[in-house]
Each structure stands twice: as C-alpha cells, then as structure tokens.
Amino acid sequence: MRPPRLAIGALLLFYLVAHLIFLPRTLEDLDSINFALGVREFDVARHQPHPPGYPLFIALGKVSTAAFRAMGVAAAAPRGLAVWSAVAAAAALPMLFLFFVALEARARVAWWATVITAAAPLYWFTALRPLSDMTGLACAIAAQALMLQRRPRALAAGALLAGLAVGVRSQTAVLTFPLFAFVLLRRDEVLPVRARLAALGAAAAGVLAWGIPLLIVSGGLASYLQALGSQAGEDLGGGVVLLWTHRSPRVAFAALQNSFVWPWDWWPGIGMCVLAAAGALRVLWRAPRAMLLAAIAFGPYAVFHLLFHETQTVRYALPLVPLVAYAAVAALETKRALPIGAAAGLVAVVSLGLAFPASWTYGREGAPVFRAFDDMAATAHGGEPVDTIAMHAGARRAAEWVAPILPARVAKAPHGREWLTLVALWRARPDAAVWFVADPRRTDLSLFDGRARTLARQYRWGFIEPPFVGGARPGPVDWYHMRQPGWMLDRGWSITAEVGGVTARDRSGPHLAPAVAWVKARNDEALLMIGGRNLSGPPGAPATVLLRLNGQPIASWAVAPGFFMRRVPVAAGALGGSGYMAIEVTAAHDPVIPVSLEQFDVQGPGVPMFAYEDGWQEPEYNAVLGAGWRWMSERSVLWVRPVGRAVKLTLRGESPLRYYDAAPQVRIAIGDHAIGSFSPSSDFDETFELPADLLASADGRVSLQSSRFFVPGGEGGSGDQRHLALRIWSVSVE
The missing domain is CATH 3.40.1010 (Cobalt-precorrin-4 Transmethylase; domain 1)
Incomplete structure (x- = not known):
C-alpha cells in the first residue's frame, strides 16, 4: 500500500518550513566561505570557489543571494546558499521514495526508509548548511530514480540531470554514471538503441551546459587544469588524512566509523549499522537484483569516499545515509504494518530529538x-x-x-x-x-x-x-x-610534540643550527630554565649544550643521553637594553647527536616557575584529539621555583579509568612532608598549596607518586617499556 499523497505533501511542507526558519546567520566551513566568495566574484584559481568550481551551484547562489538582498533578508550571503540545501532536501525525498520502490517494489519499506532518511541527524542538519552537498545529492537521487523507471524519456531526463549534477557537485558523478552505464549496457527490450543513444547525448549536453562556460571564465583549459591540479596536490600530498595516503588499520577503522556510525550519532549509529547489516543480508537473499542495483548506485561512491575523502568531515558520508536507512528498514519489515511503523517511527523520533536542538542552536548562533x-x-x-x-x-x-x-x-x-x-x-x-x-x-x-x-x-x-x-x-x-611577552621562541624548539614535528620537518634543532629564544630586555636579575633530551640513546655519548646571550657564552654543560633540565641565573644588567635580546642554544658533538629542546622559561625575581624533572615522559600530541600531554610515571618530580611565598600547583589530567579498572591513589609530597592526595575516577583538575618553607628546604623538588602504573609493551616484552601512571594535560603554578 502506497502512502497517501496528502501525507507526502505534509511531510515535504513540514520539512521545508522547519529548515527555512533555521537558516544560519553566518557562513561556517571553509567550503561555504569559498562558495560565498565565488558568488561575489567567481575565480577558481583563487579558490572562489575551490576547484573543480561548482558552477551551477554558484549560479543558483547568485540568484538567491541577489533575491534575498532585494527583499531585505538579513545575512543574505549564507542564507542565499543554505536555502538551496533546504529546498533540495525536501525535493529529494519523493525521488528517494521512487528510487526505493524501483529496487524491490515494496512501498512500505520505501516509505519508512524515506522517513528515516529525512530524520537522520546528518541528512536533517546538512539541509541547513550553505554547502553544495545536499543540492548535489538531490540531483543525483533524482537522476538515479529516473534511470530505473525503464522508460526512454525518463532515462533521457535522468541522464541530463546526471550531467547537470556534476556542475552542482562533482562527486555526484560517482553516484550517477556507474548506474547510467549499467542501464545503458544491460539487456532491456523496453529501451531501444535509439533511446540509449539519446540518453548519452542528454548526459553530454548536461555536462557541456556548465563545462564550456566554466572553461571560458577560468581562462581556458590550461588555466583550469592548473587550478584543479593544485587542489589535488593539497588532498594527496599528505597534509590531509586519507585512507589512500595513510594506509593503516587505525585510519581505516576511523573512516568506517565516520562514514556509517557518526551520521546517526554514536549509539543510534551502532544500532543502525547492526540493523543495516541484517537487512542487507535479507535483501540479498530475497532480491539479489535489488542488492545489485543498490551496490551499483552507491558502491562506487562508498569506495571513493572511504579511500579519497577526509572522512573526519562527516558530511561527505551524506550519500550513504539512504543506503543504510533502506537496509535497516528491510531488517525491521514484517507482514503486519504496525511493527515496522512503530520501530521506524521510533528511529525517526530519536533522530529528530538529536537533530532539532542542534538545528536551533546552529541557526541562532552561527559558527x-x-x-x-x-x-x-x-x-x-x-x-x-x-x-x-x-x-x-x-x-x-x-x-x-x-x-x-x-x-x-x-x-x-x-x-x-x-x-x-x-x-x-x-x-x-x-x-x-x-x-x-x-x-x-x-x-x-x-x-x-x-x-x-x-x-x-x-x-x-x-x-x-x-x-x-x-x-x-x-x-x-x-x-x-x-601583549608583549617576556620571552618568545624562534625556530628549532620542541616545546610541544606539534612544534617538535615542525622542527623535524624543517631539519632544524640546536644540533644543526642555533635555536633562538628572544627575551624581553630588563635590568633586574632573572632565572632561566631550559630542558630537553639527548636523543642518542644508551650507550650514546654526551652532547655539549652552549647558551649565548647576544653572542657571549653564559652557560655550557654536558648532556648525557636521556632527559635534562638546567637552571641558569642571569645577572642583573645582562639583559639590559630595549626590545628583545637573543639567546642562542646549540648542542655540539662530532658526529652530530640530535638534541630536542622541550622546556624553557625566563622570569624575574618573585615569579613562580616550574619544570619537569625525573619520571616524566616526552611531550606527546594527537592531532585528531587536538590535545597535547605528558605521561608521569609511578614516581615523578616537578621543580617548582621557591619565591618566598606559598605557590599554588594545579594539575589537569585524564581519567585513569580509561586504562585502569580502579582509581589509583596519587600522593603529592615535598621531601618527607605530604602536601595532599587524591584518587581520580574521572578527568581531574586538582590544585595544591605548596608552603614556602618546604619548597625552599627541598630546592623546589615536589614529588608525585601513583599507586598504579602500566607498561604499554608488557612487562619484559620487546615493546614500549615505559612506566606510565597518569596522562597529564597541563601543569601550572601561580
């Protein structure tokens, strides 16, 4: 039984209105800014928009933006682009229903799969964004649905739309042309050779309709290919994490999560994937032809997406949402209408419960x-x-x-x-x-x-x-x-793992060229702290670290393999003058021994300072998490500068229950005197007051002791043998 037209009309009207009232007041993603700049002045070479150019989407944006400005609509630029996403999302739904019916002729499954797709968090929200994703998908879905109607005129219309869709969003070609090729080549008496040739001509006309103007405004084929090559170089040059260029199980697993789980949110996504897997097997068993058509329609895009897209950008998985929705509903199907309707309705309600609040916040606040x-x-x-x-x-x-x-x-x-x-x-x-x-x-x-x-x-x-x-x-x-900093570091340092990576890529560091610290001029005395590692490893030789202030040596010492930290008093007047004084750090040895500079500070009298000493590991960084940290071992030492008054020490760290089954006991002490303790069972932010007399008597050494630690490579194994107790995000003193 097909759903009544009134219900479909109500769904589409609700969908469109619910999105028009939440159109964003700002642009957001880099692509949306490029699109808006392209609406203002089209120039692919200047990434207005970025290659391959999206000429038809820009043309639509020019029309709607001009209309919104003429009507006095606020934020005409972002809303002039986003309105096409809202219109396209609503328009795509009846064509998606038509496509689903063409697969198996199961109207009930097609109806509820369309409803779930419409409510899916990624689909619902992308219908608000000033981007080409939704408009391109709507064109592709319509083209696919028309191609499966087995009528000459419908095939020609689908082919024309497929050609035009590439001018809206280039990735639609991977959705439409494999299916188009299949329809053209399969045996079907309903589609004579003349109809197939006409469809080929329609597809070519669709491409030429935007391709020729694009080349003209881009300054010719050579100029356009140069701009296109620059984009490909950025994507494949290693700066973007693609599975094709970063072939590892971790990247592959993340790509699968981002493509199939996160479009629905985490736990709902896991449930949808389980249902979709069961439904796919069911469809394969009962209707192999339907599974073949679905694989041809969406399989090439899925492969292209997983290999060549930065899947962390979840919106690139938008075309896979209908496929997952249909397979999930196929798993829910029963002979009676009520169970499938109740289950699918529950999925839609949960999805809208996630998407609607986010849409309201997005429309009200912007990026x-x-x-x-x-x-x-x-x-x-x-x-x-x-x-x-x-x-x-x-x-x-x-x-x-x-x-x-x-x-x-x-x-x-x-x-x-x-x-x-x-x-x-x-x-x-x-x-x-x-x-x-x-x-x-x-x-x-x-x-x-x-x-x-x-x-x-x-x-x-x-x-x-x-x-x-x-x-x-x-x-x-x-x-x-x-404001003017007391000191700042130039090239050659590794204060964080991120900066250390830049130093390594630049082939710099104190063992290759002087690492420069610029210190603000001052007349009073100061204390300089510097730390790092001799990376030669045992039984490597020591390197000689030399500090020069304005070309004159102020300190020199031998650094054995492993960690080091040094405090260097700077006499009053040594930093006198104006502006900034250069302190150069070099590490000498023949042959060269790599030295990493990971700590630095310079402060005048009475200003608290700290440094990592024994028991701390090297700085680490995770670009995906966007976080840097150091591990402490079961006994680690911080040096905290005695300044004649109590100093507050603050530790921020990760919940140890991520790697322990029970919270450890952490003790803070100065010498034999316990300062405090805590037992973290979640992410923590702990502050302790360090008495002035104890700091002075212990020369600032503060010990941190944990009742638990682990060895990543296993005790006695050949892997990582570090003792790791707690992951510390930051340490501060005041």
Whole structure:
C-alpha cells in the first residue's frame, strides 16, 4: 500500500518550513566561505570557489543571494546558499521514495526508509548548511530514480540531470554514471538503441551546459587544469588524512566509523549499522537484483569516499545515509504494518530529538569563528585598543570574508608556523597589542611566555560535532588578548610534540643550527630554565649544550643521553637594553647527536616557575584529539621555583579509568612532608598549596607518586617499556 499523497505533501511542507526558519546567520566551513566568495566574484584559481568550481551551484547562489538582498533578508550571503540545501532536501525525498520502490517494489519499506532518511541527524542538519552537498545529492537521487523507471524519456531526463549534477557537485558523478552505464549496457527490450543513444547525448549536453562556460571564465583549459591540479596536490600530498595516503588499520577503522556510525550519532549509529547489516543480508537473499542495483548506485561512491575523502568531515558520508536507512528498514519489515511503523517511527523520533536542538542552536548562533570576529568588532567599537589581529591559518579565509568589520590589520601567517609572524611583529613593535584567534587543538602558543596571554572568550558549536559539523574548518576557536611577552621562541624548539614535528620537518634543532629564544630586555636579575633530551640513546655519548646571550657564552654543560633540565641565573644588567635580546642554544658533538629542546622559561625575581624533572615522559600530541600531554610515571618530580611565598600547583589530567579498572591513589609530597592526595575516577583538575618553607628546604623538588602504573609493551616484552601512571594535560603554578 502506497502512502497517501496528502501525507507526502505534509511531510515535504513540514520539512521545508522547519529548515527555512533555521537558516544560519553566518557562513561556517571553509567550503561555504569559498562558495560565498565565488558568488561575489567567481575565480577558481583563487579558490572562489575551490576547484573543480561548482558552477551551477554558484549560479543558483547568485540568484538567491541577489533575491534575498532585494527583499531585505538579513545575512543574505549564507542564507542565499543554505536555502538551496533546504529546498533540495525536501525535493529529494519523493525521488528517494521512487528510487526505493524501483529496487524491490515494496512501498512500505520505501516509505519508512524515506522517513528515516529525512530524520537522520546528518541528512536533517546538512539541509541547513550553505554547502553544495545536499543540492548535489538531490540531483543525483533524482537522476538515479529516473534511470530505473525503464522508460526512454525518463532515462533521457535522468541522464541530463546526471550531467547537470556534476556542475552542482562533482562527486555526484560517482553516484550517477556507474548506474547510467549499467542501464545503458544491460539487456532491456523496453529501451531501444535509439533511446540509449539519446540518453548519452542528454548526459553530454548536461555536462557541456556548465563545462564550456566554466572553461571560458577560468581562462581556458590550461588555466583550469592548473587550478584543479593544485587542489589535488593539497588532498594527496599528505597534509590531509586519507585512507589512500595513510594506509593503516587505525585510519581505516576511523573512516568506517565516520562514514556509517557518526551520521546517526554514536549509539543510534551502532544500532543502525547492526540493523543495516541484517537487512542487507535479507535483501540479498530475497532480491539479489535489488542488492545489485543498490551496490551499483552507491558502491562506487562508498569506495571513493572511504579511500579519497577526509572522512573526519562527516558530511561527505551524506550519500550513504539512504543506503543504510533502506537496509535497516528491510531488517525491521514484517507482514503486519504496525511493527515496522512503530520501530521506524521510533528511529525517526530519536533522530529528530538529536537533530532539532542542534538545528536551533546552529541557526541562532552561527559558527564559532564568526561569533569571535563579531565580538572583536564590538569590543573595539567600545574603545579597547588593538594593533594586530592574528590567527591560526584555519581562520584566515573567514577573516578575509569579514575584513570590512575587523578593527585592525590581519597578520597573514604560513600554516603550521603562525608563531613566527608574531615573533617578527614583536621584534619590530614590542608594544603591539594582539588579538589572536586560536584553534584550541593547536599547541604552538606555548612558544610564548604564558603570562602575557589572557583568554578572553571561548567559542564552541553548542552541540556534539560529528553527526552535524564533524570536520568543519574552522571549528571551535579561542580568543586571546596577547601583549608583549617576556620571552618568545624562534625556530628549532620542541616545546610541544606539534612544534617538535615542525622542527623535524624543517631539519632544524640546536644540533644543526642555533635555536633562538628572544627575551624581553630588563635590568633586574632573572632565572632561566631550559630542558630537553639527548636523543642518542644508551650507550650514546654526551652532547655539549652552549647558551649565548647576544653572542657571549653564559652557560655550557654536558648532556648525557636521556632527559635534562638546567637552571641558569642571569645577572642583573645582562639583559639590559630595549626590545628583545637573543639567546642562542646549540648542542655540539662530532658526529652530530640530535638534541630536542622541550622546556624553557625566563622570569624575574618573585615569579613562580616550574619544570619537569625525573619520571616524566616526552611531550606527546594527537592531532585528531587536538590535545597535547605528558605521561608521569609511578614516581615523578616537578621543580617548582621557591619565591618566598606559598605557590599554588594545579594539575589537569585524564581519567585513569580509561586504562585502569580502579582509581589509583596519587600522593603529592615535598621531601618527607605530604602536601595532599587524591584518587581520580574521572578527568581531574586538582590544585595544591605548596608552603614556602618546604619548597625552599627541598630546592623546589615536589614529588608525585601513583599507586598504579602500566607498561604499554608488557612487562619484559620487546615493546614500549615505559612506566606510565597518569596522562597529564597541563601543569601550572601561580
């Protein structure tokens, strides 16, 4: 029994209205900014939009944006793009129903699969975004449905739409042309040769309709291919994590999660995948032809997506949502209508319960980075001075879009080395006030004295990211006020694992070229702390570390293989002058021994400092988690500078129940005196007061002892033999 047309009409009307009222007030993902810039001025070479160009989507955006502006609609640029996602999502549903019916002629399964698809968190939310994904999918689904109707005119219409769809979103070719080839080549008396040739002509006409204008406005074929090659180089050059270029079980597992689980949220996604697996086997058993058609329609895209997409960007999995929905409903099907309706309805309600609040927040607040820029403009309008706005490179395109409202010049910095632009700025203008838009997953701001940095505000999405905006760039951001730092580090350091990776790629480090620290001029005495590792390993030879201040040696010592930490007093007047003084660090040995510089601080009298000493492991970093940390062993030592008063020590770390079955007991002590203890059973943030007299008597050595630890490689094994007790995100003193 087919559902009544009135019900279908009500569903489509509800769907469209529910999305139109939540159209976003800002752009968000980098692609959406590129699209908006393309609507303003089309230039593929300047990534307006990014290759391959999306000419038909840009044309639609130009029409709707102009119309919205003429009607006085606020935020016409993002809403002029997003409106096509809403319209396309609603328009795709009847065509999706038609496609599902063409598979098995099971109207009840087709109806509920369409309902579940419409309510799926990824499908629902992508229908709000100012991106081409939903519009492209709608065109592809319509083309597929028409191709399966076994009528000459429908086949020609589907072929024409398939050709046009590539001009909306290029990836639709992987959805439509394999099925088109199958329909053309299979034996079917209903489709004569003339009809098949006409369909080929229609597909070619669809491609030429946008392809010829695209080449003309791009300056010819050579110019267009050059722009296209630059995009391919970025994707395949290693900077983007693709399964094709990063072939490992971990990346493959993450790709499967991002493609099939996260589009529904975590636990609902696992349930949907279990149902879909059972349903796929059921369809294969009862209707092999339907499974073959589904495999031809969606299989090539699934393979292409898993291998060549950055699957962390969850929206790329959008075309796989209908396939999972149909297979899941096939598993739920019974002879009676009530059970399948109740089960499918429950799935839809759960999905909408996840998607609707996220949609409301998204439409009301917009993207984090644009909220940050709006607040900067308002703060500057209120009179707070700023000389330069700097940022991690991921926010640079967004800054280009909002440039007219920004209250100061934007410092353009190379990706991955943004801190060097700030070093150059403060060397030239030591009094410059900087507002910095930081990616919270990055750790390079550790290259500046943290006491000169104040967190003004944090900006987050306001909902869980993966089902809705997973992989969006830029994502969450932090706004920092930064003033002249007491010190800043140039090239050659490894203060964090992220920065150490840059140093390794640049083939720098103190054993190859001087690592420079720029220290603010001052007349009083100071204490310098430096630490790191001799990486030669036992039984390697010691390296000689030499510090020079303005070219003059101030300290030198031998560093044996392993960790080291050194405190160097700097006499009053040695840093006298103006601006910044250069401290060069070199590590000498013949042949070269690699040395990693992982700790640094310089402070005047009375300012607390700390350093990692015995029992701490090297800094680590996970780009996916966007977090850096150090492991402490079962007994680790921190040096905390005695300053004649009590010092507060704060430890932030991960819940140890991620790797233990019970919480460990952690004891903090100075010498024989217990300062405190705690037993963490979740992520922790613990603060302890360290008495001045105890710190002074112990020369600042504070011990941390854990009742539990583990060996990653197994006791006595050949793998990692480190003793790991707690993962510590950060240590601070004040």
